[in-house]
Amino acid sequence: MAQLRSRRLRAALAVPAGLALTASLGFLPGTAQAAVQDTPATAATEGPKLSYVVNTRANLGTIKAVEKAIAAAGGTIVITHEKIGVIVVHSTNPDFAKQMRTVKGVQSAGATRTAALAPASTTEIGAPEYVDSAKAQAGTASTDGAEPLEADQWDLRAIGADKAAKINPGSGKVTVAVIDTGVDDTHPDLAANFSKSQSANCVGGVADTSEGAWRPYDPANDYHGTHVAGEIAAARNGIGVAGVAPGVKVASIKVSDPTTSLFFPESVVCAFVFAADHGVEITNNSYYIDPWLYNCMDDPDQKAIVDAVNRASLYAQSKGTLHVASAGNSNDDLDSDAIVDDSSPDDTTPVPRTIDPHECFDIPTQLPGVVTVSATGVQNLKSYYSSYGVGVVDVAAPGGDKYQIPDTPSKNGRILATMPNNGYAFLQGTSMASPHVAGVAALLKSTHPWAGPLALQALLKAQADNPGCPTGLYDPDGNGIEDSTCKGSKRVNGFYGYGIVNALDAVTQH
Numbered sequence: 433m434a435q436l437r438s439r440r441l442r443a444a445l446a447v448p449a450g451l452a453l454t455a456s457l458g459f460l461p462g463t464a465q466a467a468v469q470d471t472p473a474t475a476a477t478e479g480p481k482l483s484y485v486v487n488t489r490a491n492l493g494t495i496k497a498v499e500k501a502i503a504a505a506g507g508t509i510v511i512t513h514e515k516i517g518v519i520v521v522h523s524t525n526p527d528f529a530k531q532m533r534t535v536k537g538v539q540s541a542g543a544t545r546t547a548a549l550a551p552a553s554t555t556e557i558g559a560p561e562y563v564d565s566a567k568a569q570a571g572t573a574s575t576d577g578a579e580p581l582e583a584d585q586w587d588l589r590a591i592g593a594d595k596a597a598k599i600n601p602g603s604g605k606v607t608v609a610v611i612d613t614g615v616d617d618t619h620p621d622l623a624a625n626f627s628k629s630q631s632a633n634c635v636g637g638v639a640d641t642s643e644g645a646w647r648p649y650d651p652a653n654d655y656h657g658t659h660v661a662g663e664i665a666a667a668r669n670g671i672g673v674a675g676v677a678p679g680v681k682v683a684s685i686k687v688s689d690p691t692t693s694l695f696f697p698e699s700v701v702c703a704f705v706f707a708a709d710h711g712v713e714i715t716n717n718s719y720y721i722d723p724w725l726y727n728c729m730d731d732p733d734q735k736a737i738v739d740a741v742n743r744a745s746l747y748a749q750s751k752g753t754l755h756v757a758s759a760g761n762s763n764d765d766l767d768s769d770a771i772v773d774d775s776s777p778d779d780t781t782p783v784p785r786t787i788d789p790h791e792c793f794d795i796p797t798q799l800p801g802v803v804t805v806s807a808t809g810v811q812n813l814k815s816y817y818s819s820y821g822v823g824v825v826d827v828a829a830p831g832g833d834k835y836q837i838p839d840t841p842s843k844n845g846r847i848l849a850t851m852p853n854n855g856y857a858f859l860q861g862t863s864m865a866s867p868h869v870a871g872v873a874a875l876l877k878s879t880h881p882w883a884g885p886l887a888l889q890a891l892l893k894a895q896a897d898n899p900g901c902p903t904g905l906y907d908p909d910g911n912g913i914e915d916s917t918c919k920g921s922k923r924v925n926g927f928y929g930y931g932i933v934n935a936l937d938a939v940t941q942h
Contacts, residue, residue, distance in 0.1 A: 479526035480548035483510070483637075483698055485740040486532050486541040490517035494537040501535040510698070511638050513705055516743040520637040520698045529733060542736030544697045545723050546777040560655065560857035561844065568672040568856055579666075579674045581856060584848050586810050586838040587663075587830035591868060592936030593676045596875060597668060600939040601679030603878035608664050608682050608870050609712040611703045612657030612719065613693070614648035615684035616852040619658065621666040621673060622682065630683035630710045635690065637698035639706045646684035651852030654693070657684060659859055660718055662850030663867040664874070672856055673848055676871025676935055680878065683712060687719075694722035694779060697737045700796065704744035708751035713877050714888075715748070716870040717757035717802075718863035721795050723777035728792035738793055745799050754877075754885040756870040757797040758831075758862035759806045759819045763916055764789075766798075766821030767926060789821075798824075803873070803889055806927060807831025807865035809845055810838040812899050814916065814927040816908035818862050822920045825929035826889070827896050829868035832860030835908045868933065875938040895938050896931030898922060 484507070488498045495514055502509060506525035513519070517539075525531070532541035568580050578594070579585075588594045607627050614633075617626040633645035648654035665682040666675035685706060687699035700721055707715050721727075721741060727734035745755060764771050766789045773792075774784040789798070797804050806828045807815040814820060815833040832846035842848075846858035869892065876891045877883060883891060901918035908915060918927040 477526055478524040481522055481524045482548060483544045483696065484521045484523060484529055484532070484541060485544055485697060485701070485736050486519040486521055487539050487736060487739045487743065488517040488519065488537050489539065490515060495519070498535060498537050501532065505531045510636065511702070513701065513744070516705070516747045518701055518740045518743055520701070529736070533732060540732070540736040540739045542733030544737060545779050547780045560851065560859055561846065562851070562855060562857045563842075563848065579668060579670065579672060581673045581848060584840045584842045584844060585673055586840050587832075587847055587868065588674060588676065590810060590812070590830050591676070591872070591932065592934050593871070594674070596935040596939045597674065597678055599936075600875065600878060601668065602665070602677035602875050603881075604679060604681055605881070606680045606714070606874050606877045607712050608677075608680060608714045608716055608874050609685050609703075609707045610657050610661045610664070610682060610716050610867075611685045611687055611700065611707070612660055612716070613654040613688040614646055614657050614686040615661045615682070616647055616651060616658045617684065619662070619850050619852070619854055620671050621669065621850050622658070622661055624667045624669065625665045625678070625680065625682050627681040627683040630681070630707075630712055631685065632706050633686045634699045634702035634706060635687060637702045639702055646686050648686075648852055649690045654688065655851050655857070656718070656863065657686070658852050659849045659857070660716060660863065660867045663847065663864060664716065664871045666850055673850065676868055677874040677878070680871075680874040692779065695719045696723075697721050697741055701740050701744040704741070704748045704753075704755075708748035708753050712753055714754045714756060714870050714873050716867050717755060717796050718861075718866045719758075720760070720797065723779040725773050725776045725778070726771070726787045726789065726792035726794050728787060730791070738795055741795050742799050745796055745802065749801050749885045752884050754873055754888045755796060755802040756866050756873060757802050757804060758866035759797065759804050759825055760794065761817045761861050761863075762819050763817055764819040765916070765926065766819055766824040767919075768821070801885060801889075803827065803869060803892065804929070805829055805862060805866045805869045806929065807833070807860075807862045808928070808932055809833030809836030811836045812932060813902060813908070814906070814918070815860070815862075816915060817860075818865070820916060820918070820926045822924070822926040825926060827869055827892055827930055828928040828932045829865040829872070831862050831865030831868075832858070833908070834860065872933040872935050872938050875935055879939055879942070891938075892933060893930035895934050895941055896929070897934050898925070898928055898931030901925050901927060
């Protein structure tokens, strides 16, 4: 997951340079076709077996012709997403993508990785800080009706989620899908709100809906998705913690590779399409798509990745699904002229490069229509690690900050939520901020069931409270050096976008 740094782009459905080619796709009816080529022609030269995306016009005749060309070039089709014209292919032909880009009807094609196998990467900023599970048991809730561990959930109080739950905890007709490392749906704080019918394992590009396929491969290490799910919808049941929207449903769409922990494009394409076709109202995306932190449109492979994921994202939006994504943990100004990317590709040896974030996109966060979320601490100040940027960040939410210490029993500035095997732990990151926004979006959808993705995004911005740029030096670590520069106005700025979301306003303002 390569630190699960994620981010995204604009407020409205503005299309960045280079994305316009898929913004007006016509989606044709039909179901995805898996493994339609069994014995492709063997390429003259063999290299490592890689995964590719081949993007065509969403026209059945064009797709069938391209499928024949894929076989002739030594490709084996994994799945064809006919509705969006995206074909996932495996091939050992090192010239496969180059050959496919010359085929009539192919709009882009490229490898989705740089190596057949990749080393495992890290997960979050700091290891989880577990709490004593005995404290989370029923019977230890406070006299005011709070959950047993809620006193340490400063984040709920910061956005009024504790008060909102007494008015409207969210509707069971609204589902937030956690696109992540899998969710332990057997956790007592998640089981009641979990939607199996909207869950799947999309690793590799083909949805597996068999029982438990959506759960973490390794609960000891793949805890990220379970933590995110608890932040969104942990039940108010007298056990453990509470979520921002404890009455809504939560689903799991697993996309992290079991051997590398990376989130490859074909898996996320599958996740977006699956969510759309299974009635998911909101997705949470606390990751960036590997192997490139930024995908540059002048590179044909990276352009094909952006094209494929954007098609899937827009398809889901057209079906009524809102995507919420984290802004990233690199403290990068995403509206700057240049950023040094020294982590890509993360499945082989990274090669440092300087990129323009207006031309090279971190996806899915920098895709049209996706809500980008920056992180804050208990002082309503941007978290020291959170990326930011005017016109990039839409809203902010609690993600935790070790430098901002709350007046809670634990004095822990991180975010407390569920973990696999009935556990609870503190984590911090924009990965934790995004699910707070997804939870508030779910409350807004519960209150305004008519609202589609664009309306929900507008409502999120309207109810947010903006603290404005900090006065004086932004120096969270206290070393006397400004760590980031906030630009913009009290209404909209680079640190908080339109402001910090407010769950209470989401259920009371109509």
